[in-house]
Amino acid sequence: MKILVLLSQVPDTTARIAFTDGDTRFDGNGVTFIMNPYDEWYALVRALELKEAAGSGSVTTVTVGGADTEATIRKGLAIGADEAVRIDAQPTDALQVAELIAAYAKDKGFDLVLAGKETIDHNSGVVGGMVAELLGMPYVPLASKLEVSNGLATIERDVPGGVEVVEAKLPLALSASKGMAEQRIPNMRGIMAARTKPLTVVPATSVPTPAATVRFEMPPPKGAVKMIPAEEAGTLIELLHSEAKVI
Amino acid sequence: MSTIVFIDTRGEKLPKAAQEAVTYASQLNGGPVTAITFGEANGLESLGAQGARKVIVARGVKAVDSQQLTKLVADVAAAESASTIVFVHDATGKAVAPRVAARLQAGMVAGATGMPEGNRFKRNVFSGKARAYVEVSSPVKVVSLSPNSIPVAKGEGAATIEDYTGDPGPAGITVKEVRKAGTGIPLPEAEIVVSAGRGMKGPENWGPVEELAKELGAATACSRPVADMHWRPHHEHVGQTGVAIRPNCYIAIGISGAIQHLAGVNQSKVIAVINKDPEAPFFKAADYGIVGDAFEVLPKLIEAAKKLNAER
Numbered sequence: 001m002k003i004l005v006l007l008s009q010v011p012d013t014t015a016r017i018a019f020t021d022g023d024t025r026f027d028g029n030g031v032t033f034i035m036n037p038y039d040e041w042y043a044l045v046r047a048l049e050l051k052e053a054a055g056s057g058s059v060t061t062v063t064v065g066g067a068d069t070e071a072t073i074r075k076g077l078a079i080g081a082d083e084a085v086r087i088d089a090q091p092t093d094a095l096q097v098a099e100l101i102a103a104y105a106k107d108k109g110f111d112l113v114l115a116g117k118e119t120i121d122h123n124s125g126v127v128g129g130m131v132a133e134l135l136g137m138p139y140v141p142l143a144s145k146l147e148v149s150n151g152l153a154t155i156e157r158d159v160p161g162g163v164e165v166v167e168a169k170l171p172l173a174l175s176a177s178k179g180m181a182e183q184r185i186p187n188m189r190g191i192m193a194a195r196t197k198p199l200t201v202v203p204a205t206s207v208p209t210p211a212a213t214v215r216f217e218m219p220p221p222k223g224a225v226k227m228i229p230a231e232e233a234g235t236l237i238e239l240l241h242s243e244a245k246v247i
Numbered sequence: 248m249s250t251i252v253f254i255d256t257r258g259e260k261l262p263k264a265a266q267e268a269v270t271y272a273s274q275l276n277g278g279p280v281t282a283i284t285f286g287e288a289n290g291l292e293s294l295g296a297q298g299a300r301k302v303i304v305a306r307g308v309k310a311v312d313s314q315q316l317t318k319l320v321a322d323v324a325a326a327e328s329a330s331t332i333v334f335v336h337d338a339t340g341k342a343v344a345p346r347v348a349a350r351l352q353a354g355m356v357a358g359a360t361g362m363p364e365g366n367r368f369k370r371n372v373f374s375g376k377a378r379a380y381v382e383v384s385s386p387v388k389v390v391s392l393s394p395n396s397i398p399v400a401k402g403e404g405a406a407t408i409e410d411y412t413g414d415p416g417p418a419g420i421t422v423k424e425v426r427k428a429g430t431g432i433p434l435p436e437a438e439i440v441v442s443a444g445r446g447m448k449g450p451e452n453w454g455p456v457e458e459l460a461k462e463l464g465a466a467t468a469c470s471r472p473v474a475d476m477h478w479r480p481h482h483e484h485v486g487q488t489g490v491a492i493r494p495n496c497y498i499a500i501g502i503s504g505a506i507q508h509l510a511g512v513n514q515s516k517v518i519a520v521i522n523k524d525p526e527a528p529f530f531k532a533a534d535y536g537i538v539g540d541a542f543e544v545l546p547k548l549i550e551a552a553k554k555l556n557a558e559r
Contacts, residue, residue, distance in 0.1 A: 002484065010332060011373075013487065013506065013510075014506055015509065016254070017373050017377050019378045037488075050426075051555070075366075078368055086269075088414040093354070094345075094355060094357070095348060095349060095352070095353075095354065095355060096505070098345075098349060099349075104302060108294070112504050120373070120510075120529055121372060121373055122372055122379075123357075123358065123371065123372055123373070123374060123441070123491075124355075124357035124358070125341055125345075125357060126341075126344070126345035126357050126395065129313065129341070129343075129344070129345030129346050129349070130343070130345045130346065130348060130349040131349075132313070132345075132346060133317065133345070133346035133347075133349035133350050136351050136550060137344060138312070138313065138314055138419030138420050139314075139346065140313070140342070140420060141313075141338070141341045142341065143386050144481075147340060151437070153511055154423070155367060157338070158338065158434060158481075158482060159311075159338045159425075160337065160338060160433040160434070160436075160482075161427060161431075161433050161434075161482060162425060162426050162427040162482065163425075163426045163482070164311075164422060164424070164425050164426075165423045165425070166420045166422050166423060167311070167420065167421045167423055168419055168420040168421070169419075170251065171490045177488075178481075178484075178488040178489065179481065180430040182414070188538070189287075208385075209384075210352060210353060210354030210355075210385035211354030211355060211356065211381055211382065211383045211384065211385070212381065212382055212384075213372075213379045213380065213381050213382075214367070214380050214381070214382045215379070215381075216372070216377055216378065216380075216382040217377065217379075218377055218378075218381050219376075221377075222344075222531075222532065222534075223534065225520075225530050225531070225533045225534060225536045225539070226535050226536070227533065227536045227537070228535060228536070228537050229537075230537055230538060230539025230540070230543065230544055231542075232547075233521075233537050233539065233545045233547035233548055233551075234470060234548065234550060234551030235551075236519055236535055236537060236548060236551070236553075237548055237551035237552050237555055239535060240496060240517065240535070241555055242518065244496070244516075244534065244535075245518045246438075246439070246495040246496035246516060246517045246556075247439055247463055
């Protein structure tokens, strides 16, 4: 089974959020960048588990980004991916990312394409679905469990108020949410091995950019919290009704 | 030029998020609005009140099969010369909208939070810690709307209903089982949410949380540790790795307010926090706060909610 994992680099969850260049760009100054948690903890680790269970196959990661993403990509190799691909581009739009990935993947015969459910910076959660469309694969977003046997995948996906269990034949694309696997910490052997695993840099092909993020802004500062003494807790309900007008 | 809006209307009544999406589509003023849905659906005529001229139903498609539904939307978009295609930013929309955007080479805005200014759409990024403006330059635009972003229009009129007569193609997925977890208000749609955390000390103590939610007409939610310990079902977990919600009112009881939890709830219009630790970080993100023991505060809140209900 040939598995492709879409891997993004994002600012750390606790990073200070600020923008630069007239609020057109995230200010990465002094910020630690990490592998997108949904890509790492769930998509990549589950891909490795499936390969290990099958006793054969390969796990390739693909990242769209500049040379500054290579430390993150090496971490993916240290966790256990067999090879990594970096498509050299600075994308401004999700469809651009998807087109670049699909152009790379289309003739490679991947059986399974796994993405995280969203990146924690842009929160769009659309690249997996776009790649699926461009590769002509079924797509199941928000999958919390994935089993594969004899070319048939059984997937649990989160839907409002419950869980849906679906089956689909490979090749297949899906996005991974919490529950699909447990985080793996790379060990020393993995880190050493990662140094010599192939990390191929692919030049970007020309793709359209039908949308672009043109400006960022911070939300207006929050007003001070109004404290209510515990003995008069009932007042909260009255204030939510008459002052905040939300109940 | 027309606007089409794809909605999931399976179930007993029309979801509020679907009504919001139709309202949004008609307020875009991009020509007549056609809604598209699938499966067994009822009461679709009433979408005329939100501005839909007609509703096209693919009754043969029963499940969220992203390939079939993409074919359906693309067929209608071509027939109606659609310039904008609206989705709900929910589990169904997330399956279909990106595919449609890729197929039509359309610029996509995922999770718009309000009306655009021209071609410029506003959305939340960095888990609600910042906002971004996305400009779409393609002839066709795909927009998925975050639930609870705009009020549902209450106009006049009935939509006409048509059956989809095209071929959605073969099903790529088969639904084996649907496990419903509770019959309460769906969390992403809820306008009021009562949420509780480890401060409740055990699953056996959730009675008053549920009672308060019932009195307020609220959905119940929980923090990650509570879901991880199986005190509450997984789908109730709000936060970075769980569900992100943006209700009008979020009441958090016994939740400290770690950054990962805030990421899922910081878009709530009003946040009320009850915690016995005055240093709990959640108070910094709150509009109202009570420092006190959950087991002493909750009965007072329930009593006040009952009194409010009796008065209105």
